[in-house]
Amino acid sequence: MAVYTVSQVSQHVKEVLENDPLLADVLVEGEVSNLRVSSAGHSYFSLKDDQALLNCVMFRGQPGAELLASGSAVLAHGRLQFYEPRGSTDFMVDLAMAAGVGELALELERLTLRLEAEGLFEQSRKRSLPLFPKVIGVVTSPSGAVLHDIQNVLRRRYPLAELLLAPSLVQGPNAAGELVAAIExxxxxxxxxxxVLARGGGALEELWPFNEEEVARAIYASRIPTVSAIGHETDFTISDRVADLRAPTPSAAAEIVVPDQYVLRQQLDEILGYFDRIWAYHADSRRSDVARMSGILEGILPDTNNWRRRVDD
Structure with missing residues (x-):
């Protein structure tokens, strides 16, 4: 039997542990205990159940750290790491959520963090909307109330604009692909x-196509400014974060993308009234100038009547 050094065994354990794909991307549910927060803001704690305990480390700034409290039940995502000098295995937590949130919520949080790190949500890249758009592209279902609501708002506010529909499914397994095709x-x-990307409200599962990575990247790559109007005001999707502007509802999106014709008419009336006042002022000023010059001329020109009388005499 071969004899190995402690370092060799430790190195082998580390390689086996950290090269296991399961342990490199693992989700653990447990109760927080022995929580200690260092002066640097890093959290050291244990996750336990009724049969085992796992040592955990969560560095400062990782999302969900504020949920950690001794006795609280959490869902933690991270990877296992073997620390050779101490001979210990630690669970390196990069995300914590309240237990019971479900797989979709966790997947949403992880994708949000990854896309944010790539800069897809960066405010500096977001574009202004055109002031007087001629054509409004709308990506939504051709049936249902959403399209009808948008049409009504556009007709009322700015009938000069044309609505160009790019029909798409807005929920279900095929929706993400259709949304991408419509945007492109x-x-x-x-x-x-x-x-404008629009759909009505719904549960997280129903809104999920607007959380898909391929849809987010299509919005990011769009050369045309985009407005995301998904669900109700309390709903928030990845599409909302990537788009140049987020509207709380589809109707609100239609209000945002076009000006109000009545406000424009009022502004035009005010401008015309201003020019009328300027014209009247200048006309009055010119009349005053003419009257003043006439008086001056009368004072310096000879009295023609006197000259006529002298000639007659």
């Missing part, structure tokens, strides 16, 4: 001045 199709077409 409007970009190829080139007529739309702004794109």
């Amino acid at each position: 199709g409007l970009n190829r077409d080139g007529r739309a001045d702004v794109i």
Whole structure:
């Protein structure tokens, strides 16, 4: 039997442990105990159940650290790491959530963090919307109340704008692919001045296509400014974060992307009234100038009547 050094065994354990794909991306549910927060803000604690205990480390700034409290039940994501000098195995936590949130919520949080790190949500890259758009591209279901609501708002506020529909499923397993195709199709077409992605409210599962990575990247790559109007005001999707602007509802999106014709008419009336006042002022000023010059001329020109009388005499 071969004899190994402590270092060799430790190195082997480390390689086996850290090269296991399961342990490199693992989700653990347990009760927090022995919580200690260092002066640097890092959290050291244990996750336990009724049969075992796992030592955990969560560095400062990781999402969900504020949920850690002794006795609280959490869902923690991270990877296992073997620390050779101490001969200990630690669970390196990069995300903590309240227990019971479910797989979709966790997946949403992880994707949000990854895309944020890539800069897809960066405010500095977001574009302004055109002031007077001629064509509004709308990505939504061709049936249902959402399209009807948007049409009504556009007709009322700014009937000069044309609505260009790019029909798409807005829920279900095939929706993400159709949403991407609709966004890319409007970009190829080139007529739309702004794109509105819209659907009504729903549960997280129903809104999920707007949390898909491929949809987020299509919005990010769009050359046309985009407005995301998904669900109700309390709903928030990854599409909302990537888009140039987020509207709380589809109707609100229609209000945002076009000006109000009545406000424009009022502004035009005010401008015309201003020019009328300027014209009247200048006309009055010119009349005053003419009257003043007439008086001056009368004072310096000879009295023609006197000259006529002298001639007659």
